[in-house]
Amino acid sequence: MAYSVDQAGCAVLRILILFISILLAASRLSGAVAQEPSPAPAEQVSQIKLGYLRAYAPQLALSVLDVPPRDEGVAGAKVAIGDNNTTGTFLKQKFTLDVSEVKPDADVVPAFNDMVSRGVLYILADLSATQLLSIADLAHDKGVLIFNVGATDDRLREEDCRENVFHTAPTRTMLADGLAQYLVWKQWRRWVLIYGSHEPDKLFADALRRAATRFGGEIVAEKEFTDTGTARRTDTGVVQIQRQMPVFTQDFPDHDVLLVADESEVFGTYVPFRTWIPRPVAGTAGLVPSAWHPASEQWGGTQIQNRFAKANGRRMLSKDMAAWTAARIIGDAATRTQSTDPEKLAAFIRADDFSIAAFKGQRLTFRKWNWQLRQPIFLGDGRSVVSTSPQEGFLHQVSELDTLGIDQPETQCELK
């Protein structure tokens, strides 16, 4: 419980800083008021500006069906802004969304600074881990709250965690654990693993290995699929794939499930139905764990799905849900505190009894040791939801959702 002492110290410091800045602001304000006295009308609408800061470049996928939509994530935030504003009409609050894009490897600091100079104090970050870390401390100094809606990197919740960064996107370990629980529940315990040669693929492979140890699965063999830089889709390519993939999987020992870790879209989609022996595929292809499923209609999901489809002309994806949830968290905090002040909203979100409803069958809360949103993981095959984890029987003394991902006793996070 050492972290709570740190937090208390931090809070005292923040209160001091806040007090000083109020004094400063007041002295500045008194000058302004002397020049133009304009009492605010009682019924004034207060504005809450949200930003969506995004690393974007057109992306290819092995299947055209998997090419990310141009507005992935942003569309979810927009629907939440609409929902917040419907609520806001009753409470005189108006929410806006300011969207800014940079290239995936670009310096994001100028775009961040521009956004903040436009009055944005709440930023939905859809960035790489490196980019997010480049603005996290700047944001802290400027009193800006960041909501990570895109990066699944565990390190952002572990060694690189930050007090002012909340995560609505699940981590790779949460996703891998959600999948592993289901496979173990099915008694399909012997796995083989093919992982890609890029960094994200290796990280997801690590998460799968960890999940195997944790839940009693066994990875009996592994193979790396090296990206040789070939074109992803060609007219005759499929002929070769049909012959190559069986050969590639021929030397695996017998197994129940073939796991695929290919976030980079190099080979994963080509694995199901092309293996040497007939076995189900899971991971980034086949049975895929995710934060949301475009076909989920459980737990009132029909309503958000209809609302989203009507507004955007497409189905709602995981990143849309992470962004929707983040913007709703901000909206709910603003509504219930009747405030636009990030300090007050943050205090509300960090409180013990904070929770948010996000069509996942139970209230979602934050892990207080790293500000990761606890959430069930959907397992889907592309057409429908097969199951949601945590699975029955995976118990936990605090929350069954904490059977997914790195738990408090193992965390490396020291919030600062």
Add this chain to the structure above:
Amino acid sequence: MLRRLTILSAGLAVTASLGSPASAYMVYVSNEKDNTVTVVDSTTMEVVRTIDVGQRPRGITISHDGKFIYLCASDDDTIEIIDTATYEIVGSLPSGPDPELFVLSPDGRTLYVANEDDNLVTVIDLESKSVAMEVPVGVEPEGMGISPDGKSLVNTSETTNMAHFIDTESHEITDNVLVDARPRFAEFKPDNSEVWVSAEIGGTVSVIDNASRKVKHKINFEIPGLRSESIQPVGVRITADGKKAYVALGPANRVAVVNAETYEVEKYVLVGQRVWQLAFTPDQKTIISTNGVSNDITFIDVATDEAVQSVTVGALPWGVVVSPN
């Protein structure tokens, strides 16, 4: 349509031959999954017939004279009117899209409908079967409660997390009261003094004072051995004497019995799986719960608060109403 009529008349013959005591009430249960309404005799606690209805039937209520059932056929975007003498669908009402739940005014002339997809409450004049008014409310309106004096309507919006108080004369929203996450149901006390609003994800029932329109008490539920996340209050019913309330707790598979004067939870009655809605018999001797996942309803004795019997109905029972006579 022809096929439906044939099935109906065949069913009618069966009912006629079965017969039922004149004192029995009829319990009508909407089955969300298999598009039917099950009719159960409250005395024998047996299914007397099954009525084919529109798609995804959810909210269900009955006219005060007991002659017509009103039923939200959510996926057909309509409200069906079922004649209780013939069990035939005799008409429909212009509900607006995706009607889920509604409430009938105390004078029986007006039906107030929550349109979940359109953030609207639709006011339907039953005599002319036309839309009298649409009132914009919060996101995902669902719960509908009306004060016994007919003056105030309360709608709950599931994503906005508010109880909207609507003046039934002006059709204006007069108050918006924040409650906990995903409010599903609103129920007034018989003396108009309070409205109880359940919050499915929040796990609470907010007691709102109808005079000040402020939350005066929040009821929490704790069941040993159950995770608090699985306690999800939905349907609420309060006895006519205002002394006792029943709260359906969803996947907690129980109905909570609450002292409506002290707000203490006195008992948890184990019923079936995922219990959502409740209805009293008119004599208030029995309250009936719909248990969605176990496909049954449970009769609870109001005097002892014991579950008396469960009866299998259709697939995913959702709403329930009992004939007034």
